[in-house]
Structures are given as structure tokens and as C-alpha cells.
Amino acid sequence: MCCTLKSSTRKSRLGRTFRKRLNRQNRFDSGKNLPSVIKDIEWIIFRDWLKQTGFPKTKLTLAEFNERHKNTKSSVYPYIQMLPKNFDTVPICLDLELLEFLPNNLKEDVKSQKLKFEKDFRSVCRFLKKQLNSDINITYNEFLWSWLCVNTRCIYFEPFKSINCDVRENIAIAPMLDFLNHNFDAKTKGEFNRVTQCYEITTLTPWKKGQQVFINYGPHDNFKLLLDYGFTIPNNPFNYILLDDEFFKFNEEVENVISKKLNLLMKNGFYGDYALHASQISFRLLTALRLRFLRPINDISSQETQHLITKWQNTISGKYEIVSYENEIEVYEWIDSVCKELIKKCDLMLEKVNNTNSIPSGSLENLKLLWNESKNILTSVIILIQDSKKYVTL
16 A cells, blocks of 8 residues: 655745745754654665555565565565564553553553453464464464554555445555554644545644654543554643543442443443543533532432433533532532542652662653652642632632
8 A cells, every 4th residue: 555645735836036035044043953764774764665566556464474584585575674673562462560560551451462462362372373374383472563664554444335345344564654653733634536446544633744644543531542553642632531431430329220220321321431631621520520429319219300310411511501500519528538638649659660670761750650640630620610600619
């Protein structure tokens, strides 16, 4: 598959002398040099290989797994040389003891990802052995490297209408495209051009010569970026904290009452996914907590209980903002208390991370960023609650 990078900015119609003068001015603007473009030998070989092979005709398939062992004899050797040699910062590659330093939600996602990988590994081994009668023997680590090359660098490729296939299961690697890094504020448009048989990316952001061109992988928080790509971004605006564990552990009521309330949440579409953002508390969390603090609910069919449930449902429809001031105070007090407890946990984990010498430097920086930014979100929410007019009624 071929990748074509286009720019939406129009070329200047001013003269060559003006453009040369402008380039010199940009280069030394504010006393800062523009970053130099690295042209190492692997990149030059890869670029020449692209020209010689005449993309988009060359494609990578399952049969190319063994290409890595062919070295220079492989038809895709220049491309393989440009791929990462390892994926040390991707959590699935971390030692088991290091996984304990991850936040709980991310830890569970890593476990799920590992199960998927192991299932894929078994499937491929069975396929090669039974269907192809192949002598190719893929080791666990070799397949993990190949699997991560695809998982960290692929795009979703919409199949032709005649093919009955879930687009989420149809992925492809597009050489050149997979060398572009992610930035959350990069504005791009990407699509496969069936006429040119190329995947084309149009940048909607102007870039100067010498600047790195970014694309946008999507509105991903740092947990998602670390899980799937092995990196994190400081001040990522898409970061959030899930309070599902804390919410479902909250059991101050008798079991049958809790069960009734959870059933109501499920019936009304508010079961789970309770998030805190630095600038807001999710409506899902507020709605769920308003029901949890709705008292008393004993006989679900009683007139009093139905009246309380109607008041709660009116906050969902927007008819009323709150159930009652007393109810709202309890909601915000609970969030405030949970945030303070989680901040203590962040401090404890940061101390453990800083005092552990066995963590590789790349993973160390990612872990510190995750816990520090989680702490920042929690602190921001506490300030948000303190400044809230609802909270002032205390």
C-alpha cells in the first residue's frame, strides 16, 4: 500500500529571492534554529527502495513473516530495517512485576491485550502448521515483535463493498504513513484513493521546512497511547480518570437496595464508565451518584419510591438540574473524598516508582507522567468542587 502526503496550503506566488530571504528569516527567528532532518543510511536505502519497487504494487502479507531471517535477501529488507528493533515501552512487553506499577484500569487492559496476543499466536501457529504444511517456526518473541509492528503502525482499511468484513478487523500497514508521529492537535484528513490505489493524507495544518510533520491518531488519552503505541504525551487534554471501581465498591446500603439501584442504572443507560476530567465531572457519574444517594428506596413499587425515582429521572431529561440540595451535597462530598484518597495513592505509587531501580528509563518516564497527571486531574476536580455553587451550600 502506498502513502501519499499532501498539504492543503497553497504555494506562494512570490519570487524566488523573497522565498530564500523568508527561509533564512524563519530559520533564525527568535534565535532558534529549526531542527535538522536526519538522513541516516537506513533511511536513504529505504527511500531508494520505495522508488525501485514502485509502490503501491508491493504488499506485505503473512507470508512475509520469514522475511526477517533473510536479511539483505528479503524483498522488503529496507522497510524492515526502518521498523523498531524492540518495543520496550509497550506495557505488554514489561516484566510481570513492573505491571504492578500501572494504574488498575490500564493493568486490566494490558491483561486483555496479552490474552488477545496469545490467542493470535496460537492461531497463526496452527494455520502455518496445518493449512500451509509450512516448516516456518515462529518463536513467541518473533511473533510478538511482528504483532506489535502491525498493532502500533496499522490503519483501518475499509474493504470493498463486495467483501463482507468488519472494518475493525481489516487493517493494513502503509509504509511511509507509519513513520509519522502523533500530536493531539494535528489536523489531518486520511482516506484510501481507489483511483490511485494510494492512502492519501492531507494536512490541514501548515508546516515549515525542517519541522516534523505530525498526524493525529485520534482523541486518545495517555492510557490508550501507552497501551497501543508505547508512549505518553505531557498535558494530554484527553486524559481522564475512571471511578468505576470506587463506585461499585461503595456499599453503604443493604444488598437488595443496591441491586435495585444498579438495575435502574442499567435500564436507563447509566451503568459504568464514570469519568473525571480536569475541567469537568462526567454527567454519567453525577447521574449515577444521585441515584446511589437517593434515600430511602425500600419497596420499589411504593408511591414514595416511585416519586423519588421520577425526581431522579427528571435530572436525566433535563427538567431539573438536581434531585435536592441534600442529595447534591452528598454526591459532591463523595467525589471530594474519593479524589483525596486517590491522590494519596498517586503519591504512594510515585514514591515506589522513584525508588525502584529495575524500571527501564523509557517506562520510568511514562509511569511518572501517568501518576503525576492523574494527580493533577484529581486536584483540579477538588478545586472544581470547592468553587461549585452547589458545594458552597455546605
